[in-house]
Amino acid sequence: IHQWLSESTMPEGISSDDSAKLKRQSKAYFAFDDELWLHAKPYPTKIILELKERIELLAFAHNSSLHRGIFPTTKTLAQRVFWPSLAADVRKWIEACPECQKYARTGNQALSIPQVPNSLFTQIYLDALRMPPGAGFIYLVLARDALTGWVEGKPFKHLTSES
Known part of the structure; x- marks a missing residue:
């Protein structure tokens, strides 16, 4: 898609059916400054293809959101960038974060107080x-x-x- 939008050429060895499919799919995207963008509302979203760039963005979004968790980090990233495994990558990143695991809210629930009967043979x-x-x-x-x-x-x- 990036090659078609930026150079107006199809990848080599692609069939005519695949070529037509690629043209249809490419309508949801546009190329700008040699980068692939997705037409999204309210703002265009940048497509991130490089693994190194994904890792840098994950680290920045997670640390700048003060380790708030999976959903806030995913929301922050999804408003600005896109890659196919974004949600799964955020989940893995946060599950591997020692600070997030240390201060996670799960498991820190109040203990229930057992009810003890007042006298013999009432319960x-x-x-x-x-x-x-x-x-x-x-x-x-x-x-x-x-x-x-x-x-x-x-x-x-x-x-x-x-x-």
């Missing part, structure tokens, strides 16, 4: 277990007090609401 947990065959009993129902942890169990032949 009880029940559980029913299927036992191995033997002695005619099939089920074991366990009750545990939430405050003390005291457990009592009773075997049953049938598991119904009445039992």
Whole structure:
């Protein structure tokens, strides 16, 4: 696309179908000062092809935004430049940044406070277990007090609401 827009010549060995496709795709771009730009709103966006330039821009945008994270850095870059893997590159850059990982907000959430019952046997947990065959009993129902942890169990032949 850059060659077509800057020199008005097609790359060598390109078929007529590919040539027509390239001409259609190139309408979204323009060349200026030997650089490729994308027609974007509200301002044109520069296409970054060189890896070295991408790394410099990533470092500058990330450090100048005071390590604010993936979305602010991506937004800052996307308003000015474009390359196909911009969002993925920003994510990798920030995941590799030791300062961002040190001060990341994830995992720094307030701990939940457990609720403790006021007195014995006011909160009880029940559980029913299927036992191995033997002695005619099939089920074991366990009750545990939430405050003390005291457990009592009773075997049953049938598991119904009445039992």
